[in-house]
Amino acid sequence: MAKTYDTYKDSGIAWIGNIPSEWEIKKLGNFYTQRNEKVSDKDFSPLSVTMQGILPQLETAAKTNDGDNRKLVRVGDFAINSRSDRRGSCGISPYDGSVSLINTVLCPKDKMNAKFYNWLFHTTMFADEYYKWGHGIVDDLWTTRWSEMKNISVVEPPLSEQQAIATYLDEKCGEIDSLISLQEEMISELQAYKQSVITEAVSKGLDPNVPMKDSGVEWIGMIPEAWDIKRIKFIANIWGRIGFRGYKGEDLNKEGIGAITLSPSNMKSFYMDYSSVTYLSWEKYNESPEIMIQNGDILFVKTGSSYGKACYVENLPREATINPQILRIVPKNNQKFLCYFLQTPYIKFETECGVVGGTIPTISQEKIRNMYVISPPISEQQAIASYLDEKTSQIDSLIALKQEKITELKDYKKSIIYEYVTGKKKV
Known part of the structure; x- marks a missing residue:
């Protein structure tokens, strides 16, 4: 049980509260x-x-x-x-x-x-x-x-107590930081495992005994014999915000007037996060029907530091569109399979090869349309997407538990620092 001081007095300072009588x-x-x-x-x-x-x-x-x-x-x-x-x-x-x-x-x-x-x-x-x-x-x-x-x-506090408190917090917070680092390492390992599960499933399939063939694309390598390699433009439609259909700052607001305008900050891992959004006027939204986002769409970042990021859209809270950094991809068959494939190192490699610009890296819509992707039979796409939905959900749950633990540790660290530097507890 933590020690406390014998007597306290009112500090007269609201954020400090009561302090030991000798402080x-x-x-x-x-x-x-x-x-x-x-x-x-x-x-x-x-x-x-x-x-x-x-x-x-x-x-x-x-x-x-x-x-x-x-x-x-x-x-x-x-x-x-x-x-x-x-x-x-x-x-x-x-x-x-x-x-x-x-x-x-x-x-x-x-x-x-x-x-x-x-x-x-x-x-x-x-x-x-x-x-x-x-x-x-x-x-x-x-x-x-x-x-x-x-x-x-x-x-x-008396100088000797200042020194004792500082030494204690150095040691105690060092221990907490080590625990936080351990949780962060475990999250990194789980994320790497999740990536390997996705990559293995979308490039090799679910049957380890299936006959394989050379894909003909160096960075993809061997694929199941019944699968094809195609360019994205042959299996999906792609649109972005261009030309006169752009918008100005006065077209945007935070008051909830108009359609949601999605940005790369809304793209978290595989799914979207709608907790913080900007709104575009209905007039500007209606000018561009080709980028009116629907559940089941894939969003792909083409400009900025998070270029190459892909997310699957579902549970849209209301009408939505995209900002100029993002492309809307609508596959002609299974959306989720393609979205999972867009998460792989193959696409990362293709994207990095196609990026231009140092300050604001950008990959053109045309280069994205011509990217190579793996295209299994539709029935296999559906089976692989279902398998990955379940498998990645299990991994994400483990990651969430680790993140929750990190939050608890950080809150605990904040509380002990405050309690000792204001004299609520005694070393």
């Missing part, structure tokens, strides 16, 4: 000074301030040509992103380097344990409080400056 409340400025020295990324390597801490600049980070206008960071400094759309991005830097100007860089003062406050600053409650002190015009551009941040009230 104090002080302004954050008592523990840090601001480092506001401008430097160049030519002299100090660029760093990224992330939810995982301070890291060498990520490839995905937004780059600027103004590399001479950055902030210096030294080993042991604490950096936090001042923008509300980067909530939770902060940490102690293990590097000398430079960060973008939207970050606040702080030097810890004497007689405080920087690791203790690092744990405190990673609580959800502190993140909420931090942005309450900010200012801005719209929510996602809300900014908290050091002049505001330094006036936030935080706890001050």
